[in-house]
Amino acid sequence: MFFGYDDRPMHRLRLTFAFFVHVLRDILGTALLRWRTGYRRVVHGESIATVGVDVFPFFEKMTGVGWYEWNLLAALDQRDDGLRYNLYAHTFLAPDEPAPVAMPGRRRMRLRVHQMPEGFLLPIRPTLIFLRWVVEPVLRFLDGNHVFFAPNFFVPRRQLPFAPRVVATVHDLAFKAMPETVAEETRAELEKNLLKTLVRCKKLIAVSEATAGDIVEYLGVERLNIRVIHEGLDPDFGEGAVGECSLRLPERYLLFLSTLEPRKNVVNVIRAFNLAAEWGYIGDLVLAGRWGWNTSEIRAALEGSPFKDRILHLDYVERRDLAGLYRRADAFLFPSWLEGFGLPILEAMACGTPVVTSGCSAMPEVAGPGAVYVEPDSAHSIATAILALVNNPDHRRRLSEAGRKRAQRFSWDEAAAATAQVLRGAAGLKITAPDEYRV
Secondary structure (H helix, E strand, O other), X not given: OEOXXXXXXXXXXXXXXXXXXXXXXXXXXXXXXXXXXXXXXXXXXXXXXXXXXXXXXXXXXXXXXXXXXXXXXXXXXXXOOOEEEEEEOOOEEOOOOOOOXXXXXXXXXEEOOEEOOOOOOOOXXXXXXXXXXXXXXXXXXXXXXXXXXXXXXXXXHHHHHHOOOEEXXXXXXXXXXXXXXXXXXXXXXXXXXXXXXXXXXXXXXXOOHHHHHHHHHHHOOOHHHEEEEOOOOOHHHOOOOOOOOOOOOOOOEEEEEOOEOHHHOHHHHHHXXXXXXXXXXXXXXXXXXXXXXXXXXXXXXXHHOOOHHHEEEEOOOOHHHHHHHHHOOOEEEEOOOOOOOOHHHHHHHHOOOOEEEEOOOOHHHHHHHHEEXXXXXXXXXXXXXXXXXXXXXXXXXXXXXXXXXXXXXXXXXXXXXXXXXHHHHHOOOOOOOOOOEOO
8 A cells, every 4th residue: 555545455345336326326316306396397387497508618628619608607507597507528537537627607507427536446448338328328317407508509419319409509600601611520510410409409599690690591490490699798808807918929919819720811811911011010910729620821821921920829828818918919800701709809899909800790790880890801901901000099099999898788697698598498488588689
């Protein structure tokens, strides 16, 4: 026996036995909770329901969809809408797998996790397979969710048998509207899984009116079955946020922030910066985001820029650094070809950073009067907008103020209130408030 670990057989047997006791208690407790919930609904007529939620986006480096779900669930957890939430990722973990991250709420939410202890007596892999493919479905069945919420387009395959009623959020239809900008494997996954989800959907949530229109056009869903619910403003970017940044940044710079991929129009961002630099802009360009799919043209534009020594690429930026990154920028460039919502626009506006974005898709819907609109296919148009901002302090200040005012109108509390009503309706409960939210 060494310090910190006891490998005696009896000790390992006790650990293993205790693990299975906890699992058995979970099974029995879940069965009892399901009976009580059903009794309260049927006998007492209480307006309550349980909602299953896919939270796999929390277990990777979070980008737009992950933060959408995180902020929405955090707001839902604070509400008393008669809903209780079961959060689903992997229920059973091996001893060497990382422990689950903290969830956005605990008042009305539960993430069930059973991690095998170090020193588990039985063979790990066969036991894990048994637990995930036999015991986990039993627990899902006993949960008896009245509706399943899929915040990331579709219900994961292993959850489908336990999701007879579904509410799904569709963030954009780029894989249909601009298939050449989406990786083939991503297109195939969405084509396959979204169709299965649509068959079970009671309602679809679209994060913008632009996305709702695309759903009607490309998926053939009736507009009556779609609810538009705008996203909200993360408090990390609101009034009073600290906005510190630990990154080493140029003294002056233009900022682009998103995954570097064709749909984000990064090539024209680089070309516009080249023109702006030729016309006298003395700052740098910061490209913040991970490399995505099909980046050869972006890399060529970056390497071929006559000002490449003034272009800084940052990889994934941690959340704590984002507000400071936005606030120090002369302007935020986001001339994307297509966006379902465009959360970085909202974040930049909230930080008082002037926004240059496309006048198409969902961008005007989000930015309103708080941005300068350009033609995304024209580097000249983008560069002209940049120079008009950096060379005119009054114009920059007016746009900054307009952006702040616009951003403050977006509320996760309002988004959660509408989402809860959609979930209530799908669960067979009475809808007691508006089930849409538009700014």
